Amino acid sequence: MTNAASPLAGRHRWLTNLSTFAVLAGLFIATAYTWVTIHLPEGTRLVFGVTLVVVIVVFNLTGDTIEQRRLSTLRSLGEGTLPPTTPNLLLAANEVMRMPEVAFWLSLVFLLLGPLVVGFFWSAFSPVPPRVVLQVSFIGLIVAPLTAVLALLVSVPRARQVLRDLVAAGLPVTELYAGIPVAFVLRRRLMVFAGVAVFTPLLLVGDLALSRTRALLDQLVAAPDAAAMQTLADAQRSGGLVPLVGLVVLVVLAVSVSAWLFGSMVGGPLKELAEETERLARGEHGAPRFIAGEHETFAASGAIASMEAQLVALLGRLGHAAGQLSGATGALSGSRSNARVQNLDTASSTTGELARSAREIALNAQRVSELAKETFGAARVGRDGADGFMTAMVQVREGNQAIADSVVRLNKRVQQVGKIIEFINGIADKSDLLALNAELEGNKAGEVGRGFSLVAAEMRRLAESVMQSTREIGGLIDEIRDATNAAVMATEAGVKATDAGGALAQKVGEGLSRIVDYANQSADAMQSISLATSQQQAGTDQLVGAMAEIVKSTEASGSASREMLSAHDQLIFLARDLEQTVASGGSDSGLHKRTTS
Amino acid sequence: MTISAEVIEGLVLCRVGVDRLAVQAQEVTAFELPHPGAPYAGVGFEPGALAPLDGKSLRHHHTSLVVDSVEVHAERLKLLAVPPVLRLAWGGALSGFVETGGLLWPVLSLERFAAHTVRPEAAS
Numbered sequence: 001m002t003n004a005a006s007p008l009a010g011r012h013r014w015l016t017n018l019s020t021f022a023v024l025a026g027l028f029i030a031t032a033y034t035w036v037t038i039h040l041p042e043g044t045r046l047v048f049g050v051t052l053v054v055v056i057v058v059f060n061l062t063g064d065t066i067e068q069r070r071l072s073t074l075r076s077l078g079e080g081t082l083p084p085t086t087p088n089l090l091l092a093a094n095e096v097m098r099m100p101e102v103a104f105w106l107s108l109v110f111l112l113l114g115p116l117v118v119g120f121f122w123s124a125f126s127p128v129p130p131r132v133v134l135q136v137s138f139i140g141l142i143v144a145p146l147t148a149v150l151a152l153l154v155s156v157p158r159a160r161q162v163l164r165d166l167v168a169a170g171l172p173v174t175e176l177y178a179g180i181p182v183a184f185v186l187r188r189r190l191m192v193f194a195g196v197a198v199f200t201p202l203l204l205v206g207d208l209a210l211s212r213t214r215a216l217l218d219q220l221v222a223a224p225d226a227a228a229m230q231t232l233a234d235a236q237r238s239g240g241l242v243p244l245v246g247l248v249v250l251v252v253l254a255v256s257v258s259a260w261l262f263g264s265m266v267g268g269p270l271k272e273l274a275e276e277t278e279r280l281a282r283g284e285h286g287a288p289r290f291i292a293g294e295h296e297t298f299a300a301s302g303a304i305a306s307m308e309a310q311l312v313a314l315l316g317r318l319g320h321a322a323g324q325l326s327g328a329t330g331a332l333s334g335s336r337s338n339a340r341v342q343n344l345d346t347a348s349s350t351t352g353e354l355a356r357s358a359r360e361i362a363l364n365a366q367r368v369s370e371l372a373k374e375t376f377g378a379a380r381v382g383r384d385g386a387d388g389f390m391t392a393m394v395q396v397r398e399g400n401q402a403i404a405d406s407v408v409r410l411n412k413r414v415q416q417v418g419k420i421i422e423f424i425n426g427i428a429d430k431s432d433l434l435a436l437n438a439e440l441e442g443n444k445a446g447e448v449g450r451g452f453s454l455v456a457a458e459m460r461r462l463a464e465s466v467m468q469s470t471r472e473i474g475g476l477i478d479e480i481r482d483a484t485n486a487a488v489m490a491t492e493a494g495v496k497a498t499d500a501g502g503a504l505a506q507k508v509g510e511g512l513s514r515i516v517d518y519a520n521q522s523a524d525a526m527q528s529i530s531l532a533t534s535q536q537q538a539g540t541d542q543l544v545g546a547m548a549e550i551v552k553s554t555e556a557s558g559s560a561s562r563e564m565l566s567a568h569d570q571l572i573f574l575a576r577d578l579e580q581t582v583a584s585g586g587s588d589s590g591l592h593k594r595t596t597s
Numbered sequence: 598m599t600i601s602a603e604v605i606e607g608l609v610l611c612r613v614g615v616d617r618l619a620v621q622a623q624e625v626t627a628f629e630l631p632h633p634g635a636p637y638a639g640v641g642f643e644p645g646a647l648a649p650l651d652g653k654s655l656r657h658h659h660t661s662l663v664v665d666s667v668e669v670h671a672e673r674l675k676l677l678a679v680p681p682v683l684r685l686a687w688g689g690a691l692s693g694f695v696e697t698g699g700l701l702w703p704v705l706s707l708e709r710f711a712a713h714t715v716r717p718e719a720a721s
Binding site: 429433436437439440442443444446450453457 | 606607609622623625627628629630651653667669671
């Protein structure tokens, strides 16, 4: 699951390695001290060694577990199980910042408790004198502070490097400075270091001298005679000091390394801060840089980074404003002399167009008004025509009705004539019969009645002729009756058609009356529009005249505009000067002078 | 008025549908308008024939006979005799034939022919 590509991979182990070596160095010093100053009884050394190794392994594993648990976010980032987001990176930075103190306290506790545990188990499994057990148990009081300080100091450079890696991995510098709580404990740390650097060698040397003296006295007391005592003293003077001196040199070396590390811890960030402020003073500003440090130096670097960010933003805004001012003044100076005149010319031209448009609108309104009047006249003519048509339809209806009445009367007369014809026909029929009888009687009378028969025959022919005529007249009367009946039906249909036509003509007349009303209203409205547009035309003509006067007065104020142009030229010069000043980043300003002085 | 065996004077020529007949004028008392119930001469020619509305009725005392039209003929005409067997036709009403206008006209006894038309089966 390890993400080899991540720059934070393995950093949680790399961060704690040196503190482990510091602890091992402390253990070496303690072992050497024990070997030099404490005489381990025979038969108990194996138990002592085994116990020591077991305690070292257990405590080392425990301390390593605690440290890695406190670096869980950094380890997850390195393994790729957490995304390198700003909150995660900031959480890892907090863990890294706290890690030197963790190393300090773990080393201190380990070297204080470790000898106690070793002495406890060593005495439990071996017959060891109590004084020796106490010496072994409290040896931590001498080496633990020095080892803890050393572990802290060797952890600081690595913590700083991991913080730089976090910044390189994407942690914003401003977020880092804002997200790490700052504790101003440098003075207290310095006091602790001074105490450790002074008292640890002092205690070591004093205890060493005291233990050597006590051992020599014990040997002298146990010596059988004066010669043996002299021999012991000589041996002590001749070669017994080498281990002691070596031990002291070792402690002094450890203190010296610690002092050098402490100086680097404080001086390194201060040097970088000085370089950063110098760079800012030269105007080489940019994105804030991360300067690794602790406590007061961390706060100072954060303050400088914040100041740099604000300075960059301020210079950016100032440059932008200067550019805008320069552009505006340049554009103003370029168009200043003619802008108002051009605007006035444009306005005058626009009002001229407006006047022409108003005249066209007035002319169109007049035309529309005339058309509305013509429409009104046409609609009125149409309404009069519809009224005339209505009257004509009424007359037609009355004429049709009169025709129908006449035809009915004619039909009645024809029927009367038919009856007369029937009567005449009856008379002729009887006359024919009488003439026939007369002819018969004349024929019966022989020669005497021959003339009578001829007359009767002639009368009979006349009667038959009358009957023939009456039959013809009857046929004509039938035809006349059929014709009059058809005429009656036709006139009745004509009356109905004229009634329908009259109703339709009445509707048409009503519609035309409404059209006349609407046309009249339209004509009135168009008359009003025409009047209004005429008034608007007069107003726009006045506006055109006023604009012409304004143009003349504007052209007359040319001298005042030239003076204003001169003032704007000066403003342009000032704006460009400001823009160049901002572009140079203040390198020629007092900031640089203050830094270099 | 003399009536010889060969010449006859004074005839009433009657038309009955497409048929015709002649009656001596002395037998006709008067011409009248036909009244309902009067026998129609057309029945003597074709049983079931109907009398026209504008026909004429020939009356002989109490006997009438309806025909379609009549014409009094005053000229003398030769009566053409018929065999005895034909005289039995129309109930013994046929006296002979006269020719006038290029047509032969049977001369009938008005009284007998009227009686025959009342009972037309008697003629057959």
